[in-house]
Amino acid sequence: MSKNNEHDGLDLRGTLASVMVVGVIIVVMWVVVYMMYLGR
Amino acid sequence: MIALQDRKLALWYIGVAYIAFLIGTLMGLLQVFIRNDKLQLPAWLDYYQILTAHGVLLALIYTTFFIFAFFVTGMSKSIGTFGPKVRLVSWIGFWVTLLGTVLATAMIVAGEASVLYTFYAPLMASGWYYVGLALFVVGTWISSFALIGHYRVWRKNNKGELSPLFAFMTITTIILWLIACLGVVATVLFQYIPWAFGWTDTINVELSRSLFWFFGHPLVYFWLLPAYIAWYVIVPKILGVKVFSDSLARLAFVLFILFSIPVGFHHQLTEPGISNFWKFLQVVLTFMVIIPSLMTAFTMFANFEISGRKKGATGLFGWFKKLPWKDVRFTSIFIAMAFFIPGGAGGIINASFQLNEVVHNTLWIVGHFHITVGTPVAMTFMGLTFWLIPYLTGRKFTKSMQILAFVQIITWSIGMLLMSTAQHILGLLGAPRRTAFSNYNNHPSAMEWFDGILTSHVTMAVGGSILFLSAMILIYIVAMSMFLSPKALKVEDQVEFPMAESDKTHTPKWLENWWIWIGIAFALIIIAYAIPLSSMIMHAPPGSEGFKTW
Amino acid sequence: MHLHKFEKVWLIFGIISLIVFLSIVGVTAFSHDHHPSGGMDTIDPEKVDQTAPFDNPGVTQIDDDTYQVAIVAMAFGYTAPELRVPAGKEIIFKVTSKDVVHSFTIDDTKVNMMVVPGQITTRAYTFEKPGKYLILCNEYCGTGHHFMFTEIEVY
Numbered sequence: 001m002s003k004n005n006e007h008d009g010l011d012l013r014g015t016l017a018s019v020m021v022v023g024v025i026i027v028v029m030w031v032v033v034y035m036m037y038l039g040r
Numbered sequence: 041m042i043a044l045q046d047r048k049l050a051l052w053y054i055g056v057a058y059i060a061f062l063i064g065t066l067m068g069l070l071q072v073f074i075r076n077d078k079l080q081l082p083a084w085l086d087y088y089q090i091l092t093a094h095g096v097l098l099a100l101i102y103t104t105f106f107i108f109a110f111f112v113t114g115m116s117k118s119i120g121t122f123g124p125k126v127r128l129v130s131w132i133g134f135w136v137t138l139l140g141t142v143l144a145t146a147m148i149v150a151g152e153a154s155v156l157y158t159f160y161a162p163l164m165a166s167g168w169y170y171v172g173l174a175l176f177v178v179g180t181w182i183s184s185f186a187l188i189g190h191y192r193v194w195r196k197n198n199k200g201e202l203s204p205l206f207a208f209m210t211i212t213t214i215i216l217w218l219i220a221c222l223g224v225v226a227t228v229l230f231q232y233i234p235w236a237f238g239w240t241d242t243i244n245v246e247l248s249r250s251l252f253w254f255f256g257h258p259l260v261y262f263w264l265l266p267a268y269i270a271w272y273v274i275v276p277k278i279l280g281v282k283v284f285s286d287s288l289a290r291l292a293f294v295l296f297i298l299f300s301i302p303v304g305f306h307h308q309l310t311e312p313g314i315s316n317f318w319k320f321l322q323v324v325l326t327f328m329v330i331i332p333s334l335m336t337a338f339t340m341f342a343n344f345e346i347s348g349r350k351k352g353a354t355g356l357f358g359w360f361k362k363l364p365w366k367d368v369r370f371t372s373i374f375i376a377m378a379f380f381i382p383g384g385a386g387g388i389i390n391a392s393f394q395l396n397e398v399v400h401n402t403l404w405i406v407g408h409f410h411i412t413v414g415t416p417v418a419m420t421f422m423g424l425t426f427w428l429i430p431y432l433t434g435r436k437f438t439k440s441m442q443i444l445a446f447v448q449i450i451t452w453s454i455g456m457l458l459m460s461t462a463q464h465i466l467g468l469l470g471a472p473r474r475t476a477f478s479n480y481n482n483h484p485s486a487m488e489w490f491d492g493i494l495t496s497h498v499t500m501a502v503g504g505s506i507l508f509l510s511a512m513i514l515i516y517i518v519a520m521s522m523f524l525s526p527k528a529l530k531v532e533d534q535v536e537f538p539m540a541e542s543d544k545t546h547t548p549k550w551l552e553n554w555w556i557w558i559g560i561a562f563a564l565i566i567i568a569y570a571i572p573l574s575s576m577i578m579h580a581p582p583g584s585e586g587f588k589t590w
Numbered sequence: 591m592h593l594h595k596f597e598k599v600w601l602i603f604g605i606i607s608l609i610v611f612l613s614i615v616g617v618t619a620f621s622h623d624h625h626p627s628g629g630m631d632t633i634d635p636e637k638v639d640q641t642a643p644f645d646n647p648g649v650t651q652i653d654d655d656t657y658q659v660a661i662v663a664m665a666f667g668y669t670a671p672e673l674r675v676p677a678g679k680e681i682i683f684k685v686t687s688k689d690v691v692h693s694f695t696i697d698d699t700k701v702n703m704m705v706v707p708g709q710i711t712t713r714a715y716t717f718e719k720p721g722k723y724l725i726l727c728n729e730y731c732g733t734g735h736h737f738m739f740t741e742i743e744v745y
Contacts, residue, residue, distance in 0.1 A: 011349060014356050015341040016596040022337055023603055026385040030611060033389045036468060037398050040700045086733060156730055160691050162707060163732070245691070245707055287591040310693075311704035312629045312711040319628070320616060327608045334604040338597045388608075393615040394626045397702040401693060401728035470697045472728035478736035483724045485697045548591065581632035581708035587689050589665045589732025 046116040053109035064097030065511035072504030087476035095157035118206040119194040129186035137179025144172030154590040164586025167236035205542040212293040213265040223254030242583025246313035253304030261300040267420035277538035279347035287547040292332035299329035302568030309396040318572040326391040368445040372423030380416035404467025407460040429521035430535040451510035459503025627703040627713035635707040663692040666734035673742040697724040717744040
C-alpha cells in the first residue's frame with residue numbers, strides 16, 4: 001500500500017462531526033428499544 | 041452518448057420498471073385506506089391479494105428492472121458498447137425475466153397466489169406462480185451473465201488493469217445476486233414446484249423458510265448496492281469532486297459479497313427449528329455487514345465537505361450550505377441518504393437477537409423497509425430516473441420537469457416521513473404487519489393504536505395518499521421524458537451521465553481478484569449454514585401438505 | 591489503502607458500538623436465558639391432537655412456581671380454552687400449528703413466537719401485572735388472518 005496518501009491535509013472535521021451525529025442516533029435508537037425490551 | 045442499441049435495451053427495462061411502479065403504488069394506496077377502515081374492497085378482490093401485488097411489483101419487479109437499466113447504461117458508458125453476443129443474451133434475459141413477471145402477476149391477479157412475496161409454505165399458490173418466480177430469477181441470471189461476459193471482454197483487452205469503478209461495483213452486485221439466488225432457486229425448484237404440482241405430497245417447511253431467507257437478506261443488498269453505486273460514483277461528479285477513495289469504495293463493496301449472505305437467520309430469530317447458537321452466530325455475521333455501511337457514511341460526508349470547502353466554505357458545517365441544493369439530481373439522493381440513517385439504525389435493532397421480539401412482524405418492520413428500500417433505494421432510483429431517461433432518449437430535462445421533480449421528491453419525503461413514523465411507533469406499540477383492518481373485538485390495546493396523532497392509521501393513510509400523488513407525478517415525468525419532452529438538439533441541452541473520476545493508482549490489484557471473495561463468501565456460507573440446514577433435513581418432522589387459506 | 595485519521599476514529603467508534611450491542615444481547619441471552627422464542631422439538635403436523643401436550647391444550651400447573659400452557663394454532667384461531675394464569679409465576683408456552691405458519695404474540699410482552707407446522711415453539715415468560723392481554727397472530731395465514739386472536743387473563 002502506498003505511503004503517499006491523497007487524503008493528507010484534507011480538512012474533514014465536519015465529516016467527523018456528522019458521522020458522530022449518525023453514531024449517536026444509532027446508539028440512542030438502540031438503547032430506547034433495548035429499554036422497551038427490558039420493560040416488557 | 042452510448043450506442044443506440046444499448047439505449048433501447050435500457051429503455052425497455054425502465055419501461056417495465058415504471059409500469060410495475062404504477063400498479064404497485066396504486067395497490068399501496070388501497071391498503072392504507074383498508075387498514076383505516078375507510079375502504080371496502082369488492083368481493084372479488086382481497087386485501088392480501090393487493091398486498092401481494094404491492095410487495096412483488098415494487099420490491100421485486102420495479103427494483104430489479106430499474107437496476108438492470110442502470111447497469112446496462114453504466115456498463116455501456118464505462119467499458120464500451122455491447123458486442124452482438126452480449127446484446128443478444130441481454131435481450132433473452134430481458135424477455136425471460138418479463139415472462140416470469142407476467143406469469144407471476146397473472147397468478148396474483150387471478151387470486152391463485154395470495155401468498156405475499158415471501159410465499160411461506162405451506163400456503164400453496166398455483167404451481168405457475170412458482171414457475172413465474174423461477175423464470176424471473178433465471179431471466180436475471182441470463183442478463184447477469186451477459187454483463188459478466190461484457191466485462192470479461194474488457195478485462196481481456198485491458199490486461200493487468202483495474203476495471204472502472206462503475207463496472208467493478210456492477211460485477212460485485214451481480215456476484216452477490218447470483219450467489220443469493222441459489223437459495224431461492226433451490227427451494228422453488230426442488231421443494232415448491234414439485235409440491236404445488238402434486239408430484240410430492242408434502243414440504244419441509246422450516247427448510248423452505250431458511251432457504252428463502254438465504255436469498256431474502258442479500259436480496260435487500262441487491263437493491264441497496266446499485267443505490268450505493270450512485271452514491272459513490274454519480275454524486276461526486278454532481279458535486280464536482282473525485283471519488284473519495286477508489287480502494288475503500290471497492291473494499292466496501294467486496295465486504296458486501298462476504299457478509300450479506302450468511303445472515304438470513306436474523307429474519308428467523310423468533311422461530312423454532314434453529315438452535316440459539318446458529319441464530320446468534322448469524323447475528324454476529326449480520327453485524328459485520330454494518331461495517332461497509334459505516335465506511336459509506338464517512339465517504340458521503342467527506343464528499344460533501346470536500347466539495348463545499350472547494351467552493352470556499354469555512355467552519356465546521358459551512359460546506360452544508362454550499363451543496364448544490366438546486367440540482368434535483370443531488371437533492372433527491374441527499375434525501376435518500378438522510379432516510380437511510382434511521383433506516384440503518386433500525387436494521388441494527390432488528391438484528392439484535394432477542395430485541396427482535398419487540399419488533400418482529402409488527403408495523404415497525406413495514407416502516408423499516410419503507411425507509412430503507414422504499415426511500416433510500418427508491419428515491420435514489422428516482423434521482424437517477426430524472427436524467428437517465430432523457431440521457432437515453434436524447435430529450436431535454438426541461439426547467440418545468442425539474443420543478444416537477446422537486447415537487448415529486450418533496451411530496452415523497454413528506455408522505456414517507458408521516459407514514460413510516462406512524463408505522464414505527466405503531467409497531468413498537470404492538471400493531472401487527474400484513475394485517476387487514478381489525479379492532480380485535482374492541483380490545484383496549486388495539487383501540488389505543490388508533491388514538492394518537494402520529495400513532496394512528498389516519499396518519500398512515502394521509503402519508504400513503506401523499507405518496508401516491510408523488511408516484512403519479514413521477515409517472516408523468518417518466519412518460520414525458522420517454523415520449524414527449526423536446527429533443528435535445530443542441531449540445532448544451534443534452535443530458536449527461538454523471539460519472540466521477542476515480543483515481544486507481546493506489547488501489548491494490550487483489551481487490552479485483554473475484555475468486556478470493558467468492559471463495560471466502562462460500563466458506564462463510566458453509567460455516568453459517570451447513571450444519572443447521574443439514575440438521576433441518578436429517579431431523580425433519582413429517583412434512584406439510586399444501587393449504588389454500590384465501 | 592490509507593484511511594484518513596478521522597475515518598479511523600469513526601470506524602473504531604462504530605465497531606466498538608457494535609461489539610457493545612452484541613455483548614449486551616449475547617451475555618444476557620446466554621447467561622440470563624433471554625433467548626428469543628424457539629426450540630428444537632418436532633411434531634407430526636397431522637397428529638397434533640393426538641400428541642402430548644397438545645392432546646390436552648390449555649393451562650397445566652407443573653410445580654409451585656411453573657405453569658405450562660399448550661396452544662394449538664390453526665387458521666384462524668387458537669385452541670386454548672380458559673387461558674388464566676397467575677402473575678409472578680413462570681409460564682412456559684408451547685405452541686404448534688395444524689396447518690400453515692402463524693404467530694402467537696401476546697401484546698405488551700416479550701412473547702412473540704413464530705408457529706411453524708412440524709415444530710414446537712417454546713417461550714418462558716413471567717407476567718408482572720394482572721390484566722387481560724390480547725393475543726394475536728402477526729404472521730399472514732390467509733383471508734381470516736386479521737380475525738385470529740384471543741385473550742389471556744393474568745390474575
